[in-house]
Amino acid sequence: TPIKSSAASDVYKRQEYENPDHEFLKEYVNYRIGKHFDYGLGVDQDYDKAKKFYEKSESALSDFSLGNLYFCGNGVEKDLKRAFQYYMKSDIKKRDNGYVQYKIATMYEKGMGIKENSDKAEKYYHMAFKSFNQMLKESEDDNIQYRVGMMLINGKGVEKDLKKGIEFLEASAENGNPNAQYQIAKIYLDSGEGDPVKINACLLYTSPSPRDCS
Numbered sequence: 001t002p003i004k005s006s007a008a009s010d011v012y013k014r015q016e017y018e019n020p021d022h023e024f025l026k027e028y029v030n031y032r033i034g035k036h037f038d039y040g041l042g043v044d045q046d047y048d049k050a051k052k053f054y055e056k057s058e059s060a061l062s063d064f065s066l067g068n069l070y071f072c073g074n075g076v077e078k079d080l081k082r083a084f085q086y087y088m089k090s091d092i093k094k095r096d097n098g099y100v101q102y103k104i105a106t107m108y109e110k111g112m113g114i115k116e117n118s119d120k121a122e123k124y125y126h127m128a129f130k131s132f133n134q135m136l137k138e139s140e141d142d143n144i145q146y147r148v149g150m151m152l153i154n155g156k157g158v159e160k161d162l163k164k165g166i167e168f169l170e171a172s173a174e175n176g177n178p179n180a181q182y183q184i185a186k187i188y189l190d191s192g193e194g195d196p197v198k199i200n201a202c203l204l205y206t207s208p209s210p211r212d213c214s
Contacts, residue, residue: 030057047075063090072213080113098131125157145172
């Protein structure tokens with residue numbers, strides 16, 4: 001259940017007064033409040049407030065989130081160069097976030113905010129694949145299953161393996177991921193396998209998530 005940002009802010013301010021040097025409060029609580037404003041969780045969506053709390057946090061997760069704000073142009077002027085800088089800053093602080101590494105890889109591959117570099121793109125895709133698999137050991141998250149599946153299918157950071165990739169997509173789809181459901185339907189439609197009625201229904205009622213502006 002999402003906490004109300006006003007309540008979280010009150011708790012933070014009280015604890016900050018009692019424990020001014022508490023790193024957990026500075027990093028995690030500010031990040032969580034920022035995320036609530038960013039996604040409109042229990043409060044009105046407010047990118048400006050999200051940005052302010054992310055900046056207070058100075059954590060790796062907040063740097064990643066700030067990168068996303070600049071990448072998408074949410075509440076700020078779209079700035080791919082600055083987005084890339086925040087992604088790199090996040091990865092340097094904590095080299096275990098597959099989402100950060102995947103973003104960096106994509107930007108190197110496409111020359112977005114940084115000079116195109118296929119070698120560095122492949123390096124970061126490989127890092128992302130390893131990080132995603134490590135993250136899956138801790139939690140069978142449908143978004144991570146989707147990412148791993150697509151990387152296997154497209155050969156991003158790993159040798160291409162369609163069969164194994166589909167297995168990850170199916171697991172993600174079963175967990176309710178609309179991106180995975182959409183991709184699985186497309187794969188079955190192209191291959192001529194599966195129930196045509198179910199495939200068409202899946203394509204009709206699901207579509208990739210609009211949150212990722214990449």
